[in-house]
Amino acid sequence: MTESLKQTTTSRYTTFYDAYDRIRSLDAPLWLHRIRSDAMKRFRELGMPVARELSFPLKEDWIYTDLRQIAETYYQDGPGSPGGPGRPVEVRLDEDALAPYEFGQDGWHRIVFVNGVHAPALSHGPDLPRGVVVSSLADALVEHPELVHPHLARYADYESTGLTALNTALIENGLFIHVPRAGALETPVHVHYVTTGLDAPLATQPRTLIAAGDGASLKVVESYSGLTDQVYLTNAVTEISVGRDGNVDHYRINREGEGAAHLSTTQLHLAGNGRISTFNMSMGGALTRNDTNARLTGEHAVVRMNGLYLVAGDQHVDNHTAIDHAVPNCDSYEVYKGILEGRSRGVFNGKVFVHQDAQETDAKQLNKNLMLSSNAMIHTKPQLEIYADQVKCTHGATVGQLDEDQIFYLRTRGLSHDSACHLLTYGFAADLIRRLGIEAVRTSLDTLFETTIRDLSAARGRTER
Amino acid sequence: MALLEIRNLRGGIKDQDIINGIDLTVERGEVHAIMGPNGSGKSTLGKILAGHEEYEETGGTVRFQNKDLFELTPEERANEGMFLAFQYPVEIPGVSNAYFLRAAMNERLKYRSEPEISAGAFRRLLDKKMKQVDMDPELARRPVNEDFSGGEKKRNEIFHMAVLEPTLSILDETDSGLDIDAMRIVAHGINQQRTAENAMIVITHYQRLLDYVVPDYVHVMYQGRIVKSGRKELAFELEEKGYEWIREEVEAAG
Numbered sequence: 001m002t003e004s005l006k007q008t009t010t011s012r013y014t015t016f017y018d019a020y021d022r023i024r025s026l027d028a029p030l031w032l033h034r035i036r037s038d039a040m041k042r043f044r045e046l047g048m049p050v051a052r053e054l055s056f057p058l059k060e061d062w063i064y065t066d067l068r069q070i071a072e073t074y075y076q077d078g079p080g081s082p083g084g085p086g087r088p089v090e091v092r093l094d095e096d097a098l099a100p101y102e103f104g105q106d107g108w109h110r111i112v113f114v115n116g117v118h119a120p121a122l123s124h125g126p127d128l129p130r131g132v133v134v135s136s137l138a139d140a141l142v143e144h145p146e147l148v149h150p151h152l153a154r155y156a157d158y159e160s161t162g163l164t165a166l167n168t169a170l171i172e173n174g175l176f177i178h179v180p181r182a183g184a185l186e187t188p189v190h191v192h193y194v195t196t197g198l199d200a201p202l203a204t205q206p207r208t209l210i211a212a213g214d215g216a217s218l219k220v221v222e223s224y225s226g227l228t229d230q231v232y233l234t235n236a237v238t239e240i241s242v243g244r245d246g247n248v249d250h251y252r253i254n255r256e257g258e259g260a261a262h263l264s265t266t267q268l269h270l271a272g273n274g275r276i277s278t279f280n281m282s283m284g285g286a287l288t289r290n291d292t293n294a295r296l297t298g299e300h301a302v303v304r305m306n307g308l309y310l311v312a313g314d315q316h317v318d319n320h321t322a323i324d325h326a327v328p329n330c331d332s333y334e335v336y337k338g339i340l341e342g343r344s345r346g347v348f349n350g351k352v353f354v355h356q357d358a359q360e361t362d363a364k365q366l367n368k369n370l371m372l373s374s375n376a377m378i379h380t381k382p383q384l385e386i387y388a389d390q391v392k393c394t395h396g397a398t399v400g401q402l403d404e405d406q407i408f409y410l411r412t413r414g415l416s417h418d419s420a421c422h423l424l425t426y427g428f429a430a431d432l433i434r435r436l437g438i439e440a441v442r443t444s445l446d447t448l449f450e451t452t453i454r455d456l457s458a459a460r461g462r463t464e465r
Numbered sequence: 466m467a468l469l470e471i472r473n474l475r476g477g478i479k480d481q482d483i484i485n486g487i488d489l490t491v492e493r494g495e496v497h498a499i500m501g502p503n504g505s506g507k508s509t510l511g512k513i514l515a516g517h518e519e520y521e522e523t524g525g526t527v528r529f530q531n532k533d534l535f536e537l538t539p540e541e542r543a544n545e546g547m548f549l550a551f552q553y554p555v556e557i558p559g560v561s562n563a564y565f566l567r568a569a570m571n572e573r574l575k576y577r578s579e580p581e582i583s584a585g586a587f588r589r590l591l592d593k594k595m596k597q598v599d600m601d602p603e604l605a606r607r608p609v610n611e612d613f614s615g616g617e618k619k620r621n622e623i624f625h626m627a628v629l630e631p632t633l634s635i636l637d638e639t640d641s642g643l644d645i646d647a648m649r650i651v652a653h654g655i656n657q658q659r660t661a662e663n664a665m666i667v668i669t670h671y672q673r674l675l676d677y678v679v680p681d682y683v684h685v686m687y688q689g690r691i692v693k694s695g696r697k698e699l700a701f702e703l704e705e706k707g708y709e710w711i712r713e714e715v716e717a718a719g
Contacts, residue, residue: 404518409555412515413569413625414543414576423568427559427608434559 039168046162075203197228226257272298485689501686546632598654652677
């Protein structure tokens with residue numbers, strides 16, 4: 001590496017290095033110090049995936065999504081204040097400010113983070129069943145380090161992934177859920193990561209850790225909302241581990257602000273007979289990159305990995321998924337649907353690895369894209385690597401436009417051209433939403449989605465006129 | 466004024482006329498059957514009347530409810546009371562029949578400056594209409610035509626017609642692909658809709674539907690024209706003699 005390049009890269013990530021120094025000075029268990037310092041070391045080596053740079057040969061996974069602009073933005077450290085590290089700025093939000101972004105129902109467990117800082121005043125919920133912990137990660141590290149230690153940073157790979165390394169080095173806060181063996185948390189948990197406008201671009205590193213023991217079950221909605229259209233960065237990592245016969249329902253909703261970059265890794269770890277359903281909805285942000293990975297480590301585990309992306313204008317959304325069938329007799333079902341309007345760009349890359357021992361694997365994958373504009377673009381790539389011979393694996397990808405015959409059919413029943421397009425767009429995605437497990441989530445997502453495409457259709461109507 | 470007045474209509478697809486001068490007058494309370502061999506332009510007529518964008522009129526006039534039909538968009542024609550039952554009904558994944566019909570109903574009410582229908586009133590209307598046309602309630606909940614059998618799709622068209630209560634229905638080969646039992650049910654559904662206030666144009670290749678839906682008039686189309694018109698007996702004659710006879714007659718007339 002040349003001296004000048006080193007110089008640029010050093011100043012480039014200064015904000016993160018400063019944040020690391022601040023966090024390192026806080027009280028934490030020794031094991032966590034070690035994880036952070038290992039991760040920081042790796043981040044210094046790996047950096048962010050930036051195209052066309054000598055020190056970081058372009059990885060295939062990052063062909064279509066270039067983080068150079070993010071890497072070159074000087075961010076303000078999340079919980080640190082502009083006046084220097086170590087002094088959290090608390091932005092006080094009232095319930096009304098959150099109302100348009102609220103999700104689910106009254107009576108759910110709710111835990112809110114504002115600009116990376118836990119907001120206890122906005123967090124509440126009913127009494128918890130015995131042994132169940134729902135709290136901020138920072139509180140859990142003080143009150144139940146023995147529950148956090150076996151899981152934190154055990155699943156999400158910070159050895160080879162720069163963004164996970166960065167998040168891990170800067171682990172400070174986020175949601176923690178622990179449901180012990182045979183426990184059940186019936187009431188869903190909604191964790192809400194909110195970013196408000198600050199005077200300089202803000203970077204947060206939300207860290208979510210969810211551990212369901214053997215036979216345990218829980219439901220969780222993780223949402224990201226931006227109350228500002230300023231530039232900011234969310235680099236989130238979520239780890240979910242489900243024990244034998246456990247069951248986790250997970251929903252992830254991205255409603256970031258217009259100027260936001262949303263980078264995320266969701267790492268799912270399933271023991272034998274374990275079940276995880278995850279649904280990923282991306283609507284917000286200028287740039288979104290989600291890496292959703294599942295590792296099936298015990299027989300008869302089942303993962304359902306679904307997603308919906310709805311982008312317009314100059315938005316860019318990239319979903320990379322990887323499902324690792326390490327043992328026999330596991331099933332994975334994956335459907336990702338995209339709706340692209342304006343000059344938006346979409347990327348879908350779905351990897352399924354079936355290892356040599358993973359006989360009797362049943363893996364199905366489908367990616368469907370609806371292009372509402374001739375200027376939008378999608379890169380879709382299913383990638384199946386199968387080393388076992390007794391398996392059922394299928395995949396498919398489609399890219400299409402609204403069908404003229406369908407539009408005409410609806411018009412002959414009295415729907416206007418716009419209403420017909422709106423209904424067809426809604427139907428394209430409703431098909432997926434309809435199958436979601438929790439009724440309250442289904443209804444909320446349905447409403448949210450319908451409103452969003454209605455706004456989108458209205459905006460299109462305006463630009464066309 | 467007649468409900469529908471077609472005068473010397475010409476038109477077709479991509480600069481090629483398929484309809485070569487049609488005259489037809491339909492009054493309220495009437496059922497007109499349009500028969501003819503394949504390729505005679507029967508379905509094209511239906512598509513031009515409903516306003517399919519790929520089809521274009523190149524001459525003549527059509528007045529519907531005393532309005533110039535070609536000044537109206539497909540949805541305006543629908544909201545004025547026209548209904549086209551498709552030969553091949555289209556699947557709309559993700560949108561339930563009931564949801565879609567309520568949207569269609571409300572567009573119509575809006576067009577007529579009437580208030581939207583309430584959820585309860587719509588539910589009651591749907592129940593009534595399902596009974597009327599012998600529709601499985603399960604099919605009303607399912608996405609429009611998705612994974613429906615051929616017969617179910619045709620029945621669904623008649624169900625849509627029953628709910629929307631059009632003044633002029635154009636049924637494009639509604640009998641095609643139906644076995645005799647399915648056809649009886651569909652025909653029963655159609656007959657349930659006949660009133661003194663509305664009218665129907667039944668496009669069909671075969672006479673057998675007309676055993677159940679008895680027309681007031683039968684027209685035979687050939688090479689884009691109505692070459693013969695008569696009462697329902699004409700349908701029996703066609704069934705007996707086939708279309709070859711018409712062909713010979715037309716060619717003999719030169």
